[in-house]
Amino acid sequence: MALLQFALLALSYLTKPSAAQAEDPVADFCRRFGHQTTVVDRQLYIDGGLVNWNPLSSNPNNDTNTWLLNQALDVNNGQGFPQLYSNLSKNSTIPDVSGGVLWSDNTNKLFYQWGGQFQTNPEKPTFYVFDTIYNTWNTTTADLSELSRVAYGAGTTVEPRAEGYYFGGWLSNQTVPGWSGPPVATNNIIKYNMTSGQFQNNSGPSDNLGRAEGALVYLPASDKGLLIYFGGVIDQGNGSTTAANMSDILIYDLNSEVWYNQTATGTVPDERGKFCAGVTWPDDQSSYNIYLYGGQGHQNGDVAFDDVYILTLPSFQWIKWYPTTPGPGRPHYDLTCNVIDGTQMLIIGGTFPLDNQCDAPNVYGTHNLNLGKNGPQNAQWDLFYPNITQYDVPSEIISVVGGSASGGATKKDPANGWDDRDLSVYFSRTPSFAARTATRPIPSSTGVGSGSSNSSSGSSNTGAIVGGVVGGIAGLALVIGFVWFCLRRRRREGVAPKKSGDVQRRKTVRAELPATSAPVEAGGTPIYRDEPRSGGDSLKYDHSGSHSPDLNGTMSTTGTTASMLHGYANSPHSPYDQSTQAGLYQDQSPQQHQYSQGYQQLPQQYQQQQQQQQSQYQQYDPSQDMMRQQHYPPPPQANQGYVSPPQESSPSPVSYEAPQSPPTAQSTPAHFYPKPLYPNRQVEGKRSPQPTHGRFIEEEDEET
Numbered sequence: 001m002a003l004l005q006f007a008l009l010a011l012s013y014l015t016k017p018s019a020a021q022a023e024d025p026v027a028d029f030c031r032r033f034g035h036q037t038t039v040v041d042r043q044l045y046i047d048g049g050l051v052n053w054n055p056l057s058s059n060p061n062n063d064t065n066t067w068l069l070n071q072a073l074d075v076n077n078g079q080g081f082p083q084l085y086s087n088l089s090k091n092s093t094i095p096d097v098s099g100g101v102l103w104s105d106n107t108n109k110l111f112y113q114w115g116g117q118f119q120t121n122p123e124k125p126t127f128y129v130f131d132t133i134y135n136t137w138n139t140t141t142a143d144l145s146e147l148s149r150v151a152y153g154a155g156t157t158v159e160p161r162a163e164g165y166y167f168g169g170w171l172s173n174q175t176v177p178g179w180s181g182p183p184v185a186t187n188n189i190i191k192y193n194m195t196s197g198q199f200q201n202n203s204g205p206s207d208n209l210g211r212a213e214g215a216l217v218y219l220p221a222s223d224k225g226l227l228i229y230f231g232g233v234i235d236q237g238n239g240s241t242t243a244a245n246m247s248d249i250l251i252y253d254l255n256s257e258v259w260y261n262q263t264a265t266g267t268v269p270d271e272r273g274k275f276c277a278g279v280t281w282p283d284d285q286s287s288y289n290i291y292l293y294g295g296q297g298h299q300n301g302d303v304a305f306d307d308v309y310i311l312t313l314p315s316f317q318w319i320k321w322y323p324t325t326p327g328p329g330r331p332h333y334d335l336t337c338n339v340i341d342g343t344q345m346l347i348i349g350g351t352f353p354l355d356n357q358c359d360a361p362n363v364y365g366t367h368n369l370n371l372g373k374n375g376p377q378n379a380q381w382d383l384f385y386p387n388i389t390q391y392d393v394p395s396e397i398i399s400v401v402g403g404s405a406s407g408g409a410t411k412k413d414p415a416n417g418w419d420d421r422d423l424s425v426y427f428s429r430t431p432s433f434a435a436r437t438a439t440r441p442i443p444s445s446t447g448v449g450s451g452s453s454n455s456s457s458g459s460s461n462t463g464a465i466v467g468g469v470v471g472g473i474a475g476l477a478l479v480i481g482f483v484w485f486c487l488r489r490r491r492r493e494g495v496a497p498k499k500s501g502d503v504q505r506r507k508t509v510r511a512e513l514p515a516t517s518a519p520v521e522a523g524g525t526p527i528y529r530d531e532p533r534s535g536g537d538s539l540k541y542d543h544s545g546s547h548s549p550d551l552n553g554t555m556s557t558t559g560t561t562a563s564m565l566h567g568y569a570n571s572p573h574s575p576y577d578q579s580t581q582a583g584l585y586q587d588q589s590p591q592q593h594q595y596s597q598g599y600q601q602l603p604q605q606y607q608q609q610q611q612q613q614q615s616q617y618q619q620y621d622p623s624q625d626m627m628r629q630q631h632y633p634p635p636p637q638a639n640q641g642y643v644s645p646p647q648e649s650s651p652s653p654v655s656y657e658a659p660q661s662p663p664t665a666q667s668t669p670a671h672f673y674p675k676p677l678y679p680n681r682q683v684e685g686k687r688s689p690q691p692t693h694g695r696f697i698e699e700e701d702e703e704t
Contacts, residue, residue: 023053025067025086030054030358032349032365033334034098035065038111038157040132044071044082044338044346047090048097048116054358064096064119068130071366073340073386080383081363082346089135094128101155103164105194107436109133112140112192115166117151117174124177125149133443142197149175150186152274154216154232158225158254160433162194165218167204167229167252168211185210185235189227189252195439205250205259210235213273213296214244219281219288219313222426227252228290230264230311232273233298243271243298249316253426260423265415266318266400269309271298276337278345280371280391282407285430288313289397291321291371293347296333303353304331308369308380310397314427316414317400322380330355341389344382345369372405 035049046069053059068090071082100116109132125144128137153169167190172183187204204211214232218225229250234242246269251260275295281288290311296304306329308322323329335350347367349359359365368384372392375382392405402410418424 023063025051025065025069026084026364028053029084029361029364030056030059031352032065032359033332033351035336035349036097036100036102036113036116037336037338037348038102038104039073039338039340040104040106040111041109042073043132044073044340044348045102045111045130045132046070046348047102047113048095048100049349050098050119052358054361056356056358066090066092066096071346071364073384077363079363081366081368082384084364084366090137094137095123095126097151099152099169101153101164101166103155103157103192103194104159105157105162106159107162108194108438108440109442110194112164112194114155114164114190114192115150115153115169115175117149117170117172119174122149122173122175122177122179140197142192142199144199146201147190147199151175152213153186153211154214154229156216156218156227158218160220160431160436161225161254162436164192164194165216165227166190167216167227168214168232170212185212185233185241187211202257205261209237211244215275215277215292217277217279217290219279220285220431221288221314222253222255222429222431224253224255224431226426227254228279228311228313231271231275231292231295243273246271246318249311251423251426253422258422260420262316262414262419262423263416264311264316264318267309267320268318269307269320270305272296272305272333273298274333274335275305276335276347278337278339280339280342282391282393282403282405284407286403286407286409286412287315287393287397287401289371289393291337291339291345291369293337293345293369294331294333294335294350304333304351306331312397312401312409314413314423315401315409315411317411319396319400321394321396328354330357332359339371340384340386342391343371343374343388344384345371346384374405 029051031052032046032049036047038045046065049065050062051065052062067086068088069084069086070088071084073082075083077083095113095116095118097113097116097118101114103112103114105111110129111132113128113130125147127140127142127144129140130137148171150166150169150171151174153166155164155166157164168186168188170183170185171179173179187208187210189202189204191200191202192198193200211229211234212232214229216227216229218227229252230244230248231246232244234244236242247264249262249264251262252258253260269292272295275292277290277292279288279290290313292309292311294305294307306323307320310319310321311317312319330352331354332350332352336348338346338348340346345368347369349365352359360367366384368382370380370382370388371394372390373380373394374390374392375385375388393403393407393409394405398404400411402408412427413424
C-alpha cells in the first residue's frame with residue numbers, strides 16, 4: 001500500500017501544471033508564429049516560436065513556446081484537420097528558438113534542430129536531435145567549433161542524400177553571445193551529413209551579399225539534386241539593405257556545389273520575406289511547381305500578404321493562383337509550410353498585423369492548400385484528406401506550360417532564355433539514389449510515429465495511469481511469488497541451485513516488461529519535462545555505428561547506446577466525445593514502412609502493439625459532407641493588406657554597443673506592426689530608418 005501511495009503521489013506531481021506555464025497549448029491556443037516544423041513518420045512536429053493565448057484580449061503577450069507539439073496526419077480532430085498533441089518531451093536544456101530549422105531523417109525516425117534566435121540572452125551553438133521512437137532529445141557528436149548560430153535563414157532537407165541545408169540568416173545579439181552592433185546577414189550555406197554526422201560550411205553566391213528571410217526548396221533534378229532559393233532581404237554590406245527581387249532565382253547544384261542565377265518572368269510577386277513555400281511535381285517530373293504563401297512586405301505601407309503564387313520550373317514562370325479578385329483578406333507572415341504526399345500543403349501559424357483575432361483555434365492555426373484542387377470540392381483551400389496521394393497539375397499551370405493534369409509539360413525553357421547554359425543540362429536530368437537503410441534498430445511500429453493512442457477520446461488519462469501503476473505492481477508481485485514458489489519446490493525435491501559459475505551466460509539487450517503505453521498528461525498539461533542526463537549517461541549519436549539483428553530475437557548494437565524498445569503514446573485534447581468522432585471516419589490501417597531484412601525480426605511486443613493501434617487509425621471519407629465546416633474559412637478574397645502606422649512616437653533606440661543587449665523581456669505585446677529591421681540603416685527607398693526594438697516596434701493594445 002505504501003508503494004502504491006508513493007506512486008500516486010509521484011503521478012500527481014508530474015501532472016501538476018507549472019505556475020509559469022499553466023496554459024494548455026492545445027485548449028488555450030490562439031496564434032503561433034516564428035516556429036519551425038518538419039514531418040517524420042506521418043507526424044508533423046512543431047517546435048519553438050511564440051504563441052498567443054485565447055482570448056487574445058486578456059492575453060496580450062507573445063509567450064515563448066516551450067512545448068514540442070505534434071499533429072498526427074492520420075488522426076482527425078473532428079474538424080477535418082490533424083489532431084494536435086502536447087505530450088512529447090522537451091526539458092529546459094533544449095533551446096526554445098524562433099527562425100530555426102528542423103531537418104528530418106525519416107529513415108532513422110529522427111529530426112535535428114539547427115539555428116534560431118532567442119528571446120533572451122543567446123546561447124552558444126548547440127545541435128540536438130530528437131528521437132521520435134523513444135521521445136528523447138540527445139546531443140550529437142558534430143563539431144560546432146567553426147559555426148555560429150544564425151536565425152531566419154532558409155533551410156531544407158534532402159532526404160535521399162541524408163543531408164540538411166541552411167542558407168543565409170542573421171547574426172545578431174539574439175543569436176551570438178557577446179554580439180555588439182547591428183544584425184548582419186550571412187552568405188554561407190551550411191550542410192549537415194546525417195550519415196557521417198559532420199557539418200560543412202560552403203560559400204554562397206559569388207556576389208558575397210548576405211541574405212535572410214527567403215525560402216529554400218529541393219528539386220530531384222540534375223545529377224544529385226538542385227536547391228532553389230528566392231525572396232527575402234539582401235544585406236548590401238555597406239549599412240543598407242534591400243528587398244530581393246522575386247524574379248531573381250538562385251540555384252545551387254549539389255553535385256558541383258556551384259551557384260547559378262536565373263531570371264523568372266510572368267506575374268512576379270511583390271517583394272517579401274518571412275513567407276513559406278513548398279514544392280511538388282507530377283510523376284513524370286516534366287515540371288516542378290513551387291507554391292508560395294503570404295509573407296511580410298518591404299515597401300512603405302506594405303504590411304503582409306494573403307496570397308498564393310506558383311513558380312513553375314524549368315520554364316521559370318510565376319503564376320498568381322490566389323486570390324482571383326482583390327480584397328482585404330487576413331495577411332500574415334512568419335509561418336511554415338509542409339507539403340504532405342506531394343498533394344496538400346499544411347500552412348501553420350503566422351502573425352497577423354491587421355487584426356486581433358485568433359487564428360482558427362479549433363484547428364490550431366492549421367490551414368490546408370490543396371495543390372492540385374483534386375479534393376471533393378475541387379477547391380484550393382480545403383479540409384485535409386490523408387488519402388489524397390496523387391498530385392494533379394492544376395489548370396492554371398497547364399495553361400502556361402502545356403501538358404495535362406498527369407504531367408507532360410511542353411514548355412521546358414525560360415521565356416527569355418537561360419542565364420547560364422549549364423542550367424538547361426541540369427534540368428534535363430534526374431538523379432538516381434540508392435535506397436537508404438537505417439543506421440540503428442527501428443521497431444516495426446512506434447507510439448509517437450503512429451499518433452494513435454487514445455485518439456478517440458479527449459477525456460483525462462488519470463485512470464489509465466493509475467491502472468498502469470497498479471497493474472505493474474501486481475505483475476511484479478506475481479513474478480516474486482513465482483520465483484519463491486520455484487525455489488521452495490527445489491528445496492522440497494532436494495535439488496541444489498546451480499552455483500554462479502555453472503550458469504550459462506548469453507549477452508542480450510535489456511528488454512522492457514510488456515506494458516501499457518507510457519503515461520500521458522492528465523487534464524491537458526504536459527508531463528514530459530525530464531531533466532537532462534548527466535555525465536556519461538547522455539546519449540550521443542555516433543552515425544558510424546552498424547547494427548545487425550540477433551538470430552535469437554535480440555538486437556546487437558555497435559556504436560550506439562540502445563534505449564528502451566517502445567514508443568510513447570499520444571493523448572489528444574479533443575473537445576468532441578467518442579460518438580461524435582466515430583461517425584467521421586472509416587477504418588484505416590496504419591501506413592506500413594518497408595525496412596531492410598535485418599530489422600524485420602523484432603520482439604513480439606511490437607506486433608501486439610501494432611495490432612492494438614490498427615483499430616485506432618481512421619481514414620477521412622471525402623464524400624461525407626458533414627465534415628465540411630468552416631476550416632479556413634476559405635480565406636477572404638485578398639491580395640495584400642495595407643495599414644498606416646499609428647500616430648504615436650517610437651520608443652527610444654535600442655543600444656547595440658554593449659554585448660548581449662537583446663530584448664530584455666521574454667514576452668512582448670502581441671499587437672505590433674513591422675518596422676525596419678536595422679537601426680540607423682538606410683533601406684534605399686524601401687524603409688525609413690527608425691529605431692527598433694528587436695524586430696518589431698511595440699503598439700499599445702486597443703481596448704476591446
